[in-house]
Amino acid sequence: MLTNLEYLSAQVRRALTLAFGAEVSGADPLLSEASNPKFGDYQANVALPLARQLKQSPRQVALEIVNHLHVAERFEVPAIAGPGFINFTLKPSYLAAQMQAIQSDPRLGVALVSQPQRVVIDFSSPNIAKEMHVGHLRSTIIGDCLARVLEFQGHTVLRLNHVGDWGTQFGMLITYLREVCPEALTTAEVIDLGDLVAFYKRAKHRFDADADFREAARQEVVKLQAGAADTTQAWKLLCEQSRQEFQVIYDRLQVHLSERGESFYNPLLPQVLTDLDAAGLLAQDQGAQCVFLEGFTNKDGNPQPLIVQKSDGGYNYATTDLAALRYRIQQDQAQRLIYVTDAGQANHFAQVFQVAQRAGWIPHDIEITHVPFGLVQGEDGKKLKTRSGETIRLRDLLDEAIVRAKADLEARLVAESRREDPEFIESVAEAIGIGALKYADLSQNRTSNYIFSFDKMLALQGNTAPYMIYAYVRVQGISRKGGIDFGQLTHPTLVLEADAELTLAKHILQLPEIVQQVALELLPNRLCQYLFELSQKFNQFYDRAPVLSAAEPQRTTRLVLCDRTAQTLKLGLALLGIQVVERM
């Protein structure tokens, strides 16, 4: 089933060939959604640039195209307007047929892709022995959303949590714990992550201030890399401790990941060096093994190196990322690699990708994309911190979102003299709080910085999760009130007449195009925008078109519109990783 844009594109190309011959058949039809609903649903602008080439007036060109156009299956007779725009309006009968076609379709018309890919998405990636914070929130929920969208399209997605489970920090942490809490290194569950973070900070402090400590920490790293039993055991315990804490967060966010940390690639690092050398890319500089980059200069204007082996012989994250990239292509057989990290790492990834490219490790048909996102800022425009200047813990953020959602709900229950049991209040507050937190982040173009505000994300009106969930709840209200089982509407006869009905139906039917767009551009905010507009159009419909009291065939038509709206919202929000509730 072609989308409307695909259908129009094919038809306009055919008309171009018929009207003007083969030489213009390659012209882009310049199709888009209508810039304004009063012009119809879609527009083709191809006549404007073609006019000059054909030495005819744009309107004349448009007329020739329309005369050779056959779109009656879906559209009214195309109209020519303005300087030479061709406007298309969908037929109500076609819309009704399409609504009927998706009536019992759980995928709401969204097709599976014809050529599923293996996709690796690298996201979340917190560091062992540190708390997850707001920075991880963006990566986690954007990555999860992209994974859900691609999975829904039928791709095989490997969701990789590239946790920071290796490196010099373990040397100082283990050294410090040997001094102050040795049992933590041999016994599970002795300390929780909060303590571990405190230990880490004190260890860092010692490391910076005390030369003996520094040397001991280095020795510990050497032991770890050599696989010494006691150090390795301690390392594993620390990782397990962190892992359990992370899992609490992931469970609350309902995000699934496969952990494959940096340490996984350790055995592969020497080969990276060997192969870079074989490719003639390796150079030694100031004792370090480097690849000099093209297009990157340092502060002196000289070519900048990517260091792949430090002068002390250790490897760094560039080496690990190169090994991971190769492993994902060769072993995981990934055809598309997606990295969801903050925009500050754009240079790093551009550099790693360049080196991998020059080493010949990226086949032509493999797509590698860094999906950057901006900083999370407080309402003062600065990097989000607590009042005392500490990094805000992710778990506290989740707690506060839920507490605030609960307070809103309880105030509303009082205002409306409603009584609900505690389980209801808890579950709604949880869904609304977490949903609002995710939606606020996903609804912005990820490339810009994001100003974090509980008040805005939990606002009951506007482009927020509560507003959309409320639209869903309204449909369920109709179902309850009228004793309607939407599942029984299997072969409805639909007659779309009122503007509110047509507008809503058109919007519902756009879901496949939106999903396709998000999968291509990797911008979740497009889906958010779609769902927000759907909610708005439903609320307008709800206001203007009574459902239960309508006569047939309006009543059935409107019931179907309600049901499909609700299912579209539920599906769309699910793709964002957000749950709906039946009442709120």
Added chain:
RNA sequence: GCGCUCGUAGCUCAGUGGAUAGAGCAGUUGCCUUCUAAGCAAUUGGUCGUAGGUUCGAUCCCUACCGAGCGCGCCA
């Protein structure tokens, strides 16, 4: 110094080589005996950072400048 990202309404943000640049919030004003008013309708508000250029047409592409953020060799 170089690089990347960004600059759109009072605030938070969408958006596109094409028709009169949109939304939410805030402000003003209507609409609840009616499917939950967490809603709907109306209305105020813009030299799309500045200046050039390309184009039939630029908020969008190019150049310069101004401003903000981030990054720039042995952390990740």
